[in-house]
Amino acid sequence: RIYLDHAAAMPIHPEVLRFGNRFLAGFAGNPSTIYREGLAAEEAVSRAREEVAALIGASDPASVIFTSGATESNNIAVRGTALRNMKRGKRVVTSTIEHISVLNPAKVLLKKGFAVTEVPVDRYGTIDLGALEEAVTPETVVTSVHYANNEIGTIEPIREVAEIVHARGGFLHVDATDAAGRVPINVERAGIDLATLSSNQLGGPQGMGALYIRPGVRVQPVLVGGGQERGLRPGTEDVFGIACMGEAARLAAKEMPEESRRLAAIRDRLIAGITDIEEAYLTGHPTERLPHHASFRFSRIEGESIQLAMNMLGIAVATGSACTSRTLEASHVLLAIGLAHEEAHGSMVATLGRENRADEAPRVVDAVRETVKRLRAITPL
Ligand code: PMP
Structure with a gap:
């Protein structure tokens, strides 16, 4: 075969499997509690946050929150950022070849009175930077362009995209699901304000993801509840999934x-x-x-x-x-x-x-x- x-879908990295077995054999408490079992769980989540931050060159681990996958991260990034900052304007820009978990959240914003522009790509799938310059206006709150496309593999010129977006004062979200762990990514040097990651694409478990949010960027939660993950991803953490994603990120960076x-x-x-x-x-x-x-x-x-x-x-x-x-x-x-x-x-x-x-x-x-x-x-x- x-x-x-x-x-x-990626098979779990054998070392993540070993790590996960050891982790499950122990008992992880609830990271929100302050007795020993809870502190140990919180410690595991913190370590994972550091590994994921390190993989993408984020100097502040607190800038990473854990989610249920790339779809959720994309929803929080696109809808959460647009809705939280809409006093700046009600415009969102994507490319025509974004994943549906970016395109569909943008369409939901149409019903909230946002204008959404899909910028075309050339025959190789590279975003048309001239068209992007015209599409992004001072009223554009979020521009979402993926790092690389999952169907045709094309890597986008993210630094150039970031320059255009920032010259007009908006935020850049980059869906890095397929690129993270495959090519070096440095969110700070590339000028990325929000970045989506998937655990499974790093060799970790499915149904697990992360979102990088540059410190200072304000985002509204899509799901509301408790204060976990800075209130942006309420609900008791998937401590096992998070720990395994952290281990997968550590191995991905190394290998x-x-x-x-x-x-x-x-x-x-x-x-x-x-x-x-x-x-x-x-x-x-x-x-x-x-x-x-x-x-x-x-x-x-x-x-x-x-x-x-x-x-x-x-x-x-x-x-x-x-x-x-x-x-x-x-x-x-x-x-x-x-x-x-x-x-x-x-x-x-x-x-x-x-x-x-x-x-x-x-x-x-x-x-x-x-x-x-x-x-x-x-x-x-
Ligand atoms: N964004 C991109 C670029 C993807 O390739 C995928 C998965 N193929 C997703 C988002 C969605 O990931 P998930 O189904 O794990 O939420």
Whole structure:
């Protein structure tokens, strides 16, 4: 079995698994209490906060809050920041290829009287900086642009985006779900005001995430209750999940340079081999892309058929984003980079991870070649 859908779900890092087993065997109290068991839990949460902050170059660990995942972080960042600061103006800007957990919260703001602008991207998925300059006005409270796209792997020019946003006095939110732990991120040097992270994308458990909020940026909670996580994420903390995410962040920071180089070499072999197939094309940016990410489109066949056929050959690949794959609609990302509907339906995404080995690349390329040939022979298209 060759698993190539790490953007959808990552196996837990073996060291996080060991750490988590030890952690669960002990007893973590409620971090809000002040006796020994509670203080130990609070200590575990604090340590995790430090590790996550360190991974993204945030000098104040208190700037990180823990959430139930990237979707929740994106909701707090987009809606919470917009609503808390709307006396400045009622405008929000995103790109056309943001994840739906950014685009949909922005749409909710429409009902509160906000104007939302989706800035276009070029055929590689790179945001149009000229269009961004026009879209962001002094009334724009939040601009949300992801660090990298999960369907096409393109890395955005975040420093340039930050300059444009800050020149007009607004806040920049960056969804770094797919980039964190893969490429070095320094929120302070990049000028990022809020950043979304996912635990699973670092090798930690699913259903766990974090949001970096630069000190001084005021955000309104989306969920209300107690005062946990500075009142922005009320409710008793998932101490186990948080501790494991912290451990995953620590390992990601340590292993990233070598691991990203290793995966990029496998990625490049996949790209070279698969784009050699007739009418097969790379999607996303040829060089400014995530080190573990290879994405393609094939003319005259359907992504779902490729996925099923590859599964039969023992290989798990994606076709677009797992979050929308069951809708059978063409990906908004692939349409936004200029593909026609029928082109957007023929996509295949391979995202690599820790267990993948270099000798798998030729096996995957052969399987894709065989699959594409067989499917084209029976296609009515
Ligand atoms: N943002 C991006 C860029 C993503 O890739 C994903 C997951 N594919 C999410 C947000 C949502 O993550 P989750 O489902 O864990 O909330």
